[in-house]
Amino acid sequence: MSIARPADHAGFFAQLPLLESEHDTFDLNRYRPAPDDWALVVTDVVDSTGAIERGLHKTVNFVAAMGIAGLRNLCAPIRIPFLFGGDGAVVLVPPEKVAQARIELARARGQAAREFRLKLRVGLVAVGALRRFGCDVRVGRFEPTPGNSFGVFLGGGIGQLEAALRGKGDPELARLATIPESLDDGEAVDLEGLSCRWDTLRSTRGTMLTLILRGRGELGDVYAEIMRLAGPEMESRPVSLDTLRARWPPNGFMLEARARRRGGSLLAWTARVLAETLVARLVLARGKPIGGFDPERYRAEIITNTDFCKHDDTLCFVIDCALGGVEEIKSYLDRMAATRGLRYGIHLSDTALMTCLVTAPADSLHVHFLDGGGGGYTSASKKLKAS
Numbered sequence: 001m002s003i004a005r006p007a008d009h010a011g012f013f014a015q016l017p018l019l020e021s022e023h024d025t026f027d028l029n030r031y032r033p034a035p036d037d038w039a040l041v042v043t044d045v046v047d048s049t050g051a052i053e054r055g056l057h058k059t060v061n062f063v064a065a066m067g068i069a070g071l072r073n074l075c076a077p078i079r080i081p082f083l084f085g086g087d088g089a090v091v092l093v094p095p096e097k098v099a100q101a102r103i104e105l106a107r108a109r110g111q112a113a114r115e116f117r118l119k120l121r122v123g124l125v126a127v128g129a130l131r132r133f134g135c136d137v138r139v140g141r142f143e144p145t146p147g148n149s150f151g152v153f154l155g156g157g158i159g160q161l162e163a164a165l166r167g168k169g170d171p172e173l174a175r176l177a178t179i180p181e182s183l184d185d186g187e188a189v190d191l192e193g194l195s196c197r198w199d200t201l202r203s204t205r206g207t208m209l210t211l212i213l214r215g216r217g218e219l220g221d222v223y224a225e226i227m228r229l230a231g232p233e234m235e236s237r238p239v240s241l242d243t244l245r246a247r248w249p250p251n252g253f254m255l256e257a258r259a260r261r262r263g264g265s266l267l268a269w270t271a272r273v274l275a276e277t278l279v280a281r282l283v284l285a286r287g288k289p290i291g292g293f294d295p296e297r298y299r300a301e302i303i304t305n306t307d308f309c310k311h312d313d314t315l316c317f318v319i320d321c322a323l324g325g326v327e328e329i330k331s332y333l334d335r336m337a338a339t340r341g342l343r344y345g346i347h348l349s350d351t352a353l354m355t356c357l358v359t360a361p362a363d364s365l366h367v368h369f370l371d372g373g374g375g376g377y378t379s380a381s382k383k384l385k386a387s
Helices: 022-026 048-053 057-075 095-116 127-131 157-165 171-177 220-230 253-260 266-286 295-304 323-340 376-386
Strands: 039-045 082-084 088-093 120-126 138-145 148-154 206-214 309-311 314-322 343-349 351-360 365-372
Touching: 022 138, 022 220, 039 048, 039 057, 039 095, 039 127, 039 157, 048 057, 048 376, 057 082, 057 088, 057 095, 057 120, 057 253, 057 351, 057 365, 082 309, 088 095, 088 148, 095 120, 095 253, 120 127, 120 157, 120 171, 127 157, 138 295, 148 365, 157 171, 206 220, 206 323, 206 351, 206 365, 206 376, 220 314, 220 323, 253 266, 266 295, 295 365, 314 323, 314 365, 314 376, 323 343, 343 365, 343 376, 365 376
Parallel strands: 082 148, 148 309
Antiparallel strands: 039 088, 039 120, 082 088, 138 148, 206 314, 206 343, 309 314, 351 365
16 A cells, blocks of 8 residues: 655646556556545435436436536646546545535535435545555546546545445444535535536447446456457547537536526526527537637547546446447457456447536636436446446
8 A cells, every 4th residue: 555745735636647548547657646635535426326217317417527616616726636427526635625625515415405406425535544444545647638637546445435435334434534414504616617518429330338347457458459349449439520519508508507506596597508508509600719719629629628437446438339349349348257357337328428617618628527328327337236
């Protein structure tokens, strides 16, 4: 187990070696121990399966991203690692923001219940305290384009904290990570930049394939073989110029209105979001630069500014896959399950969903979270647990 020495708190994540492609995330030498006094945050939507069955898949994704948006806004301009998992998230918070982060997470939990009728489980614990339970938190900086960073993690800390919060792990760790309901003062979290303005992404190659892989040891060769079987890697991206469509009004405009109103009039904020999205739709349709914003460049950046979920012994991703490749991938994973003990969950859908966190679109600072349609990650996780 690695023990992190005192570090430059503001610079810890920003100074990590760059992982510029998904394949780079399998280079274990480019991960670093998180400082002991940073705090690991995990969130997840309780009974996300039931919510998705009630037609709330987009809402589940949005609520899962709330923790990321709120903590990122709280910690700005300090760069922090974060990871999206469909119905939950992982974030690391620097020590000077931990006390306020606990309040923000309590508020996010309350806001999820009040505005979206979803129960959000939240927990936070110092990395140093987590290490005393026999696990570690090592961090990599996946940055597909300059300034747009995601976190990837090793060491088992995330899994151990998640298990404790769900009542399946160490009760003492769960106690340390608990965030009291009393910290929620009813104030809304700052979710500026969080939106769902793009239409559902539709497969152009056959099917959107959501995969969750879990296994000890190196998974880089498994990922590489899956991508080979899926077809040309650039064509396998769920987001492409062919799949990006903007409609008006966007399907998620009420999610954005509820998230941004911060106690104000829902009617007024709905009108504001509708006006903003209409202007954005017209600018994108025109396709010509306005001021510092170039809509064609922005579309192209979305294709690469998407997340890649890797933590501990778990790997999650969504690809647009030719139908002929699906059975080959399944056969290959069955062989890996038999020979290497790999476990996997798979979900197929015609579509994928995208949730966006936009900081400064004119400066190319925007990231996008993906999930397979019809409950992608949630469904794949359920099948993984049943295997």
